[in-house]
Amino acid sequence: MSTTSTAMPEMMKAIRWHPPSFDIRVENIPVPQIQDPDDAIVKVTLAALCGSDLHVYRGHAGVDQIHTSGHEFIGEVVELGSNYGAHSQGRPALYSTLKVGNKVVSPFTVNCGECNVCRLGYTCRCPLSALFGSPALEGGQAQYVRVPKAGGTLFNLSDAKSWTSSLSDELKGKALAGIADSSLLMLADILPTGVFAALQAMNHPKVLPAVSGRPWPASFFPGDVSTTMLAEDRMLTFAIIGLGPVGLCASVSLLDMLSAQQLPYQIIAIDPVESRREKALAVYSKIEQEGKGLGKFVAQSIDDAKKTVADWTGGVGCTAVLEIVGNTSAISLAYDIVRPFGAIVSVGVHGEPQMPFTGRQLYNKNVSFDFGRCPARAMFPLAFDLLGA
Template sequence: MKAIRWHPPSYDIRVERIAVPEIQQPDDAIVKVTLAALCGSDLHIYRGHGGVDKIHTCGHEFIGEIVSLGSSYGSHAEGRPKLYSNLKVGDKVVSPFTVNCGECHVCRLGYTARCPEGALFGTPVLEGGQAQYVRVPKAGGTLFNLSNPSTWSTTLSNEEKERALTGLADTSLLMLADILPTGVFAALQAINHPKVQPTITGRPWPLCLSSGTGTTGNEVPFTTDDRTLTLAIIGLGPVGICASVSLLDALATRRLPFRIVAIDPIESRREKMKAVYAAIGESGKGSGQFIVHSIEDAKLIVKDWTGGIGCTAVLEVVGNTSALTLAYDLVQAFGVITSVGVHGEPPLPFTGRQAYNKNVSFDFGRCPARAMFPMAFDLLVKRQDVFGGVGRPESLIDKLVDFDSAAESYRAFEKGEVGKVIFDPWK
């Protein structure tokens, strides 16, 4: 089969012919890949920053069809995740970017990205999905069966769900592998953090965390500014755009007042974000203020908005120390920084004393994409105005290309010359 392969030490992408993967364990599935995507996380290894020194197949976002199943699958698989009983050859599936068993304590709690038996696609540990076929270990706990939507929860009715699955393009459904769940995860962590609750509830800390209304004490009433969420999103690549759309939708749904500044140093990404925002229907925008700025302009606008106090919460969607420094500079005392960018070896760019002096809370780490799938799916259906097309100014996906374009696509994506790229392995 054809596969996109990375060669050490860096910046070396080749399309090669390798053996089609086979079933190795009873819980395995083999998926014929119909589409695979290029993600910002792929760039860490591409640049030689991932601590990887072995040739391997790239990619952790893919959608396809089941062509082979291990012996664990069938009606005999009682007491296990539903997919072990009902997944069939021919079913259409999308995979989260990490494998997870779906059965252990960690998975049962919903923290599927850190399953002890987990692995990340597109690494020497687990060959990636930028290939014509891919092996999925623990597939019954990992995959989403798009041919049988009864295996996940949703706020949509069964009729709406079936209609959505029939009408959504594979290029749109592919976003469920990583970027959309990760964007939803970033937004969800920010607005549900305990330190954000005084602004949302209109009650001071710690009364905002109690269930009762209580009596009035020595507290002074909140002002309009006190009740307005001031938020920053750092990084407007594909995940940053997904986080922005998700955050806007959540704030609109809950009818919360807000001010958001979306930040990126690259003008083309800022223009993409502006086009996406313009295309979002009114139901997904809310009644707050959303602006897009460069780094220096963003610092000034936050200072102006808050009188120098800073943001209620900052979403960091880049994965480098300069982005974290900016997040720390922008966030208020008793604020929240939610970081879903993939960080490498350099130490965090602030000291314990700095963290102490601001009472700042940090949420770091990988999105549990398997657990986030239902919320991401519902948002995907709602926001087809921006998630439904390819190649338009407001489309999250810029290009659909063949494998022969792989090396150039990696180069252009790394340089910020192109946004989301999807590969067709059979083109």
């Protein structure tokens, strides 16, 4: 038994990718149905196109099966499997509280919310995870989409009390009322991924001495510490490589965190494309007007950026680098401009080339890396707070 809002059509329009490349079709296919008692069917109100969709479109992703595209969507719940309702106690709260008619946003991957990986907050690596818009799971660039494990996966925009947040319920309501669907859609991937990059950079143990004013390894321990650190040692120099949508979200999130903690910073945003650099500068200009621009922010091409890093840091390098591209030249650039004992946070979707570093290079620079996909479901509350702030 499942709960349905209204009679559903039998057929729908969907954007389907066909192998091997550059072949996208709008097709009529059957509306998805509940396959598992944990499923929900969502009527899509808005879907977006991600840079990684383009990898598939161009035939660069090793995909060889027809599927509906899209992993960023918001919509309305129109049907719920039989596991939803009052008898779902002991499971994630959404199994009890989600209702037909609720407005929802989905992270770009499924997560059960009930396994060890999900409980730790590493939702994107749930063993039951599947990427929407891949051969494993039909995507959201369609009129309807089936969401497996929806009680673990979805974020219920209609029930602000259902999620943890630093905003009060009243503020959540006000924020929600003032946020356009086109902005809420950013919650599906790009905004949490940007926040994820910034959060990892700001909280990396090798960044902590500058943030806390406590030198390594006193930075790990409470209590008084005698230190010879100077004010200038606390200057945080960040580079952001890649100023597409995720890079802009990472910039905004990083600036928000720096501003909240009133930390001194200098940021070098890097992209070879001038229009993207202009967009980044416009975003910073807006933040400056809000009185949150307490540091320096430039957007530069690669060669100019290398010079700026050297100038601004006396040749030492960046405290941390956010790598938001996902290819060999971007990760090499990150290595070149990071300081010894610096952190490289890479959220770009990398491919098959081997990492372009020798072990000696990594040893000699004491470099740290954090690689991988954003656990978007776990990051939703932080991302929503930033959107609503």
